[in-house]
Amino acid sequence: MPYPWSKRLPGRALAAVTALVAALGLATVSPAGAAGAAGTAGAVADAGPPRTAHPSGPRWAEQPHGFASLAGGTTGGRGGKVVTVRTQAELAAYASAAEPYVIRVAGSIAVEPFGSSITVASDKTVIGVGTSGEIVHGELQLKPGTHNVIIRNLTLRDSYVEGDWDGKTNDFDGIQMDSVHHVWIDHNRFTRMGDGLLDVRKDSQYVTVSHNRFDDHNKAFGIGWTDNVTTQITIDHNWFSGTKQRNPSADNCAYAHLYNNYLSAQVADGDPVWSYGNWARGRTRMVIENSYYDGVQHPHQADATAELVERGSILKGSTGRRDEWGTAFDPRAFYSYRLDPAAAVPALVTRFSGPQRDLGTDTVLDVPAAHPTVQAAVDAVPPGNDGAVTIRIAPGTYREKVRVPADKPRITLQGTGRNRSDTVIVYDTPNEYGGSSASATVLIAASDVTARNLTFVNDFDEAAVELKGEQALAMKTTGDRIVFENTAFKGNQDTLMTDSPRLDAISRVYVRDAYIEGDVDFVYGRATTVIERSLIRALDRGSATNNGYVTAASTWKDNPYGFLITRSRIVSDAPAGTYHLGRPWHPGGNPDAVGQVLIRETELPAAVKSSPWTDMGGYSWRDARFSEYRNHGPGAGVTADRPQMSAERAADHEVADYLAGHDGWAPHRRHLP
Known part of the structure; x- marks a missing residue:
């Protein structure tokens, strides 16, 4: 099945970015200019002028927020050596090693055989260098028991097999994790993979998925594959564009907190059931805040056994189910966070989601x-x-x-x-x-x-x-x-x-x-x-x-x-x-x-x-x-x-x-x- 869509930025979004960023406190900081020593008092000798900010572009968080920050936090390869990889063999060796590593992916790595997995072991940070880091034709896999992993600033693309639209023949995900804990997935782009773009499965806990792009695909982001109600997950500032379903689908999540996400340009194939936005399935407790739905069928829905609370979101040209029932939970009882206004979400998320040229460098x-x-x-x-x-x-x-x-x-x-x-x-x-x-x-x-x-x-x-x-x-x-x-x-x-x-x-x-x-x-x-x-x-x-x-x-x-x-x-x-x-x-x-x-x-x-x-x-x-x-x-x-x-x-x-x-x-x- 061909990909029957095109991606467009919302009207006037680019023009609004600068003003929105400044209004929301994300603008770059100009140096105040430390005073020179000439003409200063002797006391300056010991303390020096106060440290001042240096121009640096957007301030990306270096530590995870949300559920990945709890219960000891997620630090990835912190404390380990820094390595730069350019080949599949190098990436596979360092990613699967027992010791911690910060692994910089420089350039495009084509995985062979087509659709193969690269195992990521515990205590790893895998980060793309600028916008160059790519994993092509293959997936990253976190096996049961893996913990403390950060995956950032990568593009994972092109393991889609023509004709396998539903991913029933080839289980080629972008990232797949089973029974893991403390994982941060941040500022990545997932597109045209063989099955799901991102699968968080089988009782995985303390996960944050932030500032990613999911596009040009059928099944974007699934959570669950378990009868247990265990997973705690934060999902914020992600852009789902040109996807059909699982934006995300969250099955039997103890706590699923979704905020400031942008869903746009949904695949329009006339499917009355399996084209949808967010779905709270099983016994999931889901909270949705200040998100933006543009042209989405069934923007947010819940099973009768689930609880879904929605507040502050904007729906534009969206039809179908908008379920809300139960009390779910209070995210602020677990961690603090800042909500951006829903009206600002399209401009902010289209600008700041996915790989960034200043990250990983x-x-x-x-x-x-x-x-x-x-x-x-x-x-x-x-x-x-x-x-x-x-x-x-x-x-x-x-x-x-x-x-x-x-x-x-x-x-x-x-x-x-x-x-x-x-x-x-x-x-x-x-x-x-x-x-x-x-x-x-x-x-x-x-x-x-x-x-x-x-x-x-x-x-x-x-x-x-x-x-x-x-x-x-x-x-x-x-x-x-x-x-x-x-x-x-x-x-x-x-x-x-x-x-x-x-x-x-x-x-x-x-x-x-x-x-x-x-x-x-x-x-x-x-x-x-x-x-x-x-x-x-x-x-x-x-x-x-x-x-x-x-x-x-x-x-x-x-x-x-x-x-x-x-x-x-x-x-x-x-x-x-x-x-x-x-x-x-x-x-x-x-x-x-x-x-x-x-x-x-x-x-x-x-x-x-x-x-x-x-x-x-x-x-x-x-x-x-x-x-x-x-x-x-x-x-x-x-x-x-x-x-x-x-x-x-x-x-x-x-x-x-x-x-x-x-x-x-x-x-x-x-x-x-």
Whole structure:
């Protein structure tokens, strides 16, 4: 039998989406813009500006709601490793494994033989990457006893066998589950399968089915196949379009809560019985709220043995049974939820149901809820990671070393507290025990890594322990395209090292709205580094003549851009005239390391020396590339020992010049008005 229908959006739906989304609180959030450190009070050093939202598109829930959230909740593969699959063999292996996994489906996977099942075992998240993830010609099957499974953002399609309209010959469902519990089916599309699109069977419990599309099919969504009255299920914000029956059919459900679903373009084949919308069968107790029925025959019906309560729905061009009897149950006695107005449902559901391009592209790992330490979360990221991973770190102090290896790019470390001081990663190893890489509390060797709303500390007490090497790094980076936003770095000597894998390799680091403290060479290395709108505190070592050095650049001689400190504020409690702005570092005496530092449009304290640059290791500061431009404050000045960059040259030393490189990288642009 051919598919005798076409799908249409409701009139003016697209035009109404934006207004409806905004009115319902689903609009994207614009950044408020954290205040810069320049001109701020000293207290900002500890807390930092409150964390602000970043533009991110619609906010998809990362945890299930409804019945799947009860009795311990549904977490899927949380706590397991993240893997990306592109073949049937890979998907089958990881989905059936005993241990938890977050399985990202990238691209279309054609299942062979036609109509075959892929078993999904307990403790799994299977999620499509953007709109690319597809399971074609096959089904996902959850066998009896399976529990704690999340299936999201996939398209499951095309196991329909021509002529088998009723699915009597081939039992090729989209997803089939028997006697399972705690399952969340969310933001998927089911179309043209061999039998049912989704079957929840045989006493399955604690299930939520949300934001899915069911289309172009006879039997959409069935629940039951049991004499027991056991199943608890939440069904919300789904779009049933071009389907004939089971939208859903719910047999012997203890509790079936349906709200904000949209039923449209029902198959019009003249069948007086088996073309219907929602059906409460057997002894089901069903509650329907604020749904929208457009052109549906028998929009909601119930057996005499069932109970069905309906409230707030809209019926347009719908005919036939509209049964309501009994008291059913009160969903709010089980969980809280928010109802959207029924009039808004067509626009909202057509826009936000089914796979979304922003889902599955950013895997979220929670510390310590899913992973006990930050390093454990990093370890869960696959080598060669090709998807964005956000490691959300709850407020607290994490005494550990963290290593992000070079083969794990595209990671974001995100503190979830209100201020950066709420979430601290700290350790106390000095340089003498293994050099800069071993001493660093956090080492980022990967590229495309971002850290936000965090504090990094090396609390080695140099006064209490006498060592040859007292350097103790809070942070070292060697990767390219590293971003620090609203972060703090605390230490003494060598607090923040931004480096590259080798002298002639150029890595770029962007630091904004940060707090950095230390005393000797506490901002140093050879990476091209921009520090913008930040507060830099030069600590007092108790000397009347020399309390330290802010920078120690080792820029490669052929790299025109080293350190840029701009629109920031340097503060110090040290006596006047006791601090250097920097000195040239030549690692191993290498003459090709010719430091470049520009400090521009920045407030300088009285602690800065009148001759602020000095020699290092036998190399003259005058042979380095040190300069200032339009600085201010009590420590600013223009003398023969303070090279000033001309306005003409300064035009080529803006933030964009330092960061653009060969690929036009521009992380600063997200902050531009």
